[in-house]
Amino acid sequence: MTQRTLGEWLAYLEQLHPSAIDMGLDRAREVTNRMGLQKPAPRVVTVTGTNGKGSTCAFVAALLQAQGLKVGVYNSPHLLRYNERVQIDGVEVSDEQLCEAFVALEAGRGETSLTYFEMGTLAAFWLFERAQLDAVVLEVGLGGRLDAVNLVDADMALVTSIGVDHVEYLGNTRESVAYEKAGIFRAGKPALCGDTNPPHTLLDKASELGCPLFVRGRDFDLASAEQVWHWRGLDAKGQAVDLRDIPLLDLPMENAALAVQAYALTELPWQPARIISALTGTRVAGRLDRRQFNWQGKTLNLLLDVGHNPHAAEYLVRRLAQRPVVGKRLAVFGLLVDKDLDGVVSPLASSVEHWAVAPLNTGRTRPVAEVQAALQGLQASVSAHDSVAAALEAQCERATPEDEIVLFGSFYCVAEALEWLQRRAMEEAANGFAG
Numbered sequence: 001m002t003q004r005t006l007g008e009w010l011a012y013l014e015q016l017h018p019s020a021i022d023m024g025l026d027r028a029r030e031v032t033n034r035m036g037l038q039k040p041a042p043r044v045v046t047v048t049g050t051n052g053k054g055s056t057c058a059f060v061a062a063l064l065q066a067q068g069l070k071v072g073v074y075n076s077p078h079l080l081r082y083n084e085r086v087q088i089d090g091v092e093v094s095d096e097q098l099c100e101a102f103v104a105l106e107a108g109r110g111e112t113s114l115t116y117f118e119m120g121t122l123a124a125f126w127l128f129e130r131a132q133l134d135a136v137v138l139e140v141g142l143g144g145r146l147d148a149v150n151l152v153d154a155d156m157a158l159v160t161s162i163g164v165d166h167v168e169y170l171g172n173t174r175e176s177v178a179y180e181k182a183g184i185f186r187a188g189k190p191a192l193c194g195d196t197n198p199p200h201t202l203l204d205k206a207s208e209l210g211c212p213l214f215v216r217g218r219d220f221d222l223a224s225a226e227q228v229w230h231w232r233g234l235d236a237k238g239q240a241v242d243l244r245d246i247p248l249l250d251l252p253m254e255n256a257a258l259a260v261q262a263y264a265l266t267e268l269p270w271q272p273a274r275i276i277s278a279l280t281g282t283r284v285a286g287r288l289d290r291r292q293f294n295w296q297g298k299t300l301n302l303l304l305d306v307g308h309n310p311h312a313a314e315y316l317v318r319r320l321a322q323r324p325v326v327g328k329r330l331a332v333f334g335l336l337v338d339k340d341l342d343g344v345v346s347p348l349a350s351s352v353e354h355w356a357v358a359p360l361n362t363g364r365t366r367p368v369a370e371v372q373a374a375l376q377g378l379q380a381s382v383s384a385h386d387s388v389a390a391a392l393e394a395q396c397e398r399a400t401p402e403d404e405i406v407l408f409g410s411f412y413c414v415a416e417a418l419e420w421l422q423r424r425a426m427e428e429a430a431n432g433f434a435g
Contacts (some may be wrong), residue, residue: 006095009102010082010116023146024324028118032151033124035108037168041072041136042127044152045262046180048140049160051312052194052258055251056160057137058284059259062339065089066278067268069134074124074149076141079286079415081373086124088131098374101126115142126243134207143170145183154264157184157211159193159202163311178202182302185211190265220261222253229253233337235270246276250288252315286414288319293421294428295396301381304417305408306421310343316408317347327402328353330395332417333409334388337366344409349375352406354398355382357393359413 219234
């Protein structure tokens with residue numbers, strides 16, 4: 001058989017199962033048992049939540065790597081390359097490694113049909129097991145209880161936040177969402193929650209399993225001062241521990257606080273300077289991601305964020321308020337059809353001078369006319385464009401160096417902007433000048 005490229009494998013995986021999402025662990029568990037897949041590393045940290053999973057995973061991994069541990073991270077979705085989903089010590093695995101894993105899984109699954117996500121998750125497990133890691137950090141794709149990531153028993157389970165999203169799979173209340181997310185808890189193992197008001201369903205599950213439970217605002221917390229913030233929490237023995245004078249971070253500080261509490265429970269050395277260095281050095285593309293670039297002789301400011309639900313939009317508004325701009329804010333926005341349009345745009349309506357809206361490069365995009373109508377209903381200034389790139393260029397024409405362009409609403413939206421930035425950088429390099 002001719003060897004498939006990674007692109008060919010991914011196209012094959014997309015049509016392997018009748019539906020893109022098929023919640024449940026039975027099929028994937030059958031394949032892992034048949035292939036003899038074991039725990040991917042001696043230490044497993046699993047992360048779920050409505051928002052903030054990616055940055056929390058990045059913080060946890062950075063803290064562990066700062067102690068010399070060899071760490072694997074599994075994330076989803078990706079922005080530009082599938083390889084982003086599987087990293088070992090901060091380096092994306094190669095096309096060849098992923099193809100090797102898919103070959104092994106294709107042979108091992110037999111007649112069992114797996115979804116695209118399930119095949120990718122088991123491929124990550126297969127690669128991690130062979131890399132002889134000290135720890136892995138696993139991001140849940142959807143929910144928790146029935147997500148393929150939950151095949152692995154977590155030594156520590158983190159829930160970042162609890163909001164209503166993916167209602168067709170998780171239910172339309174915070175209680176039902178919390179129940180699904182608490183499905184990653186394991187008997188007697190630490191469970192951490194970054195939501196300051198966790199629903200009773202999460203608390204009940206932790207109690208039922210005898211999990212030591214650490215809740216932000218009760219067992220650990222952060223306090224912001226002028227230009228720094230302070231963290232307090234508990235170590236594995238239940239003793240108070242703190243971390244002071246941490247610089248303000250670009251990524252959500254609440255997620256850093258959750259990651260620090262997770263680190264405090266590992267019994268690894270408590271070295272404040274090294275911990276702070278790991279936090280300040282953590283970056284995640286597309287999450288409160290600030291960039292500067294040249295446009296026709298102007299240096300412009302761009303903030304990229306993949307926030308696409310009301311909880312994320314409300315958080316983005318708070319972060320924008322913490323960093324006022326001299327000029328105005330201009331938005332570039334697109335949303336998927338299954339997301340809460342009014343709930344996402346309403347919090348930002350008063351913060352944005354002008355909106356440039358566009359369809360996303362997927363059949364699941366919300367029609368741009370609907371987005372435009374919703375914003376006009378909020379008395380917002382809005383223009384419609386054929387693509388995210390066209391919307392971004394239109395805002396570049398409007399913007400001054402004192403302004404900030406805020407591009408958000410979807411992974412698809414941010415991915416198209418990142419591709420646009422890459423093309424501009426390549427064109428400038430080829431032309432030998434910037435502008």
